[in-house]
């Protein structure tokens with residue numbers, strides 16, 4: 001496989017590098033692997049630091065937030081291959097675009113694709129990060145099997161009345177709007193009775209209860225709806241056609257994520273090699289074999305991602321990309337385990353001033369557990385690959 005960039009793409013890369021040199025704040029340059037850079041209060045509830053909000057707005061204003069979009073939506077009309085260059089540069093340098101992905105990656109694209117004129121006008125603020133959005137999909141009885149969601153919305157005059165509960169709703173305690181999936185026709189087949197509503201988080205009857213994860217931080221929440229009245233004009237897309245929007249929303253979430261996944265793995269393996277040298281383990285045959293095996297998998301995934309991209313850029317499908325989420329998230333977990341093994345007994349040192357890289361790998365170990373759950377679990381992704389990529393029959 002030959003990877004070569006056109007002169008235009010290289011000029012694009014140079015423009016981006018110059019922009020980053022001039023504008024990227026130091027806090028964004030420090031971001032690495034799985035450690036969320038958001039801040040948490042004494043109660044564990046996270047907040048978006050001021051630098052991150054300014055940085056997202058700065059990217060938008062200079063056309064670097066979603067490069068494929070036109071300038072009024074925070075982009076610069078970049079081609080698909082320039083967009084790939086963009087992801088390579090940003091993720092290779094470990095620079096995040098935003099600390100709350102729902103607005104630019106899920107709500108914005110869904111509003112633009114399915115919204116009325118008025119709803120589309122909400123998109124720029126969602127992408128710029130001026131409005132924080134959350135996505136109300138999962139429920140206590142509907143996670144992997146999203147189509148079994150039961151939060152109910154009944155039409156009464158010019159309003160929908162919503163009752164039910166969502167769970168694992170990222171950033172619900174900070175959000176001012178929710179893209180919420182509700183059941184509007186309980187008698188229709190499961191996929192056909194779902195609609196998407198835009199719900200203001202300060203509507204009476206809506207209650208947010210933060211949920212702490214094992215790191216002690218609360219990045220997601222339970223959201224309860226008790227007779228929450230939502231204007232009928234807040235229906236996004238057609239009534240009972242919300243399933244199409246959920247599919248689009250998840251696709252938006254995944255697009256480009258493979259580059260990020262591979263870049264995280266690449267940075268991890270580079271840092272692991274440096275740590276092995278530092279700790280005098282680089283001549284240990286067992287460690288050398290483990291490092292080499294994981295390195296080969298990182299390089300293999302990079303090649304697979306580019307192969308898929310080449311077929312996508314030529315108008316074809318890219319089944320390779322279905323594999324990337326499972327493969328990179330599981331590889332991230334194995335890399336962190338190796339980094340912890342290299343530390344031996346000193347792994348138990350919890351004082352950030354004395355532990356390896358300030359305790360970065362210990363924190364990563366906790367964070368990376370979520371990588372094989374959020375956005376679709378590994379088991380469910382494997383089912384999707386089996387059925388849609390390999391054409392195998394549905395399991396019973």
Ligand SMILES: Cc1cc2nc3c(=O)[nH]c(=O)nc-3n(C[C@H](O)[C@H](O)[C@H](O)COP(=O)(O)OP(=O)(O)OC[C@H]3O[C@@H](n4cnc5c(N)ncnc54)[C@H](O)[C@@H]3O)c2cc1C
Pocket residue numbers: 134135136137138139140142143144145167168169170171220370373374375376377378379380383
């Ligand atoms: C960090 C993080 C952020 C999240 N943010 C959001 C958010 O903003 N909004 C939102 O709506 N949701 C969010 N989620 C929820 C996430 O989408 C769900 O956790 C995920 O879809 C799995 O659903 P579940 O937790 O109900 O597990 P379940 O679906 O109950 O699955 C439990 C176990 O059974 C396995 N399983 C289920 N079905 C099958 C099957 N058919 N075949 C084989 N195995 C199966 C699963 O793989 C899993 O191991 C977030 C999750 C995480 C970890």
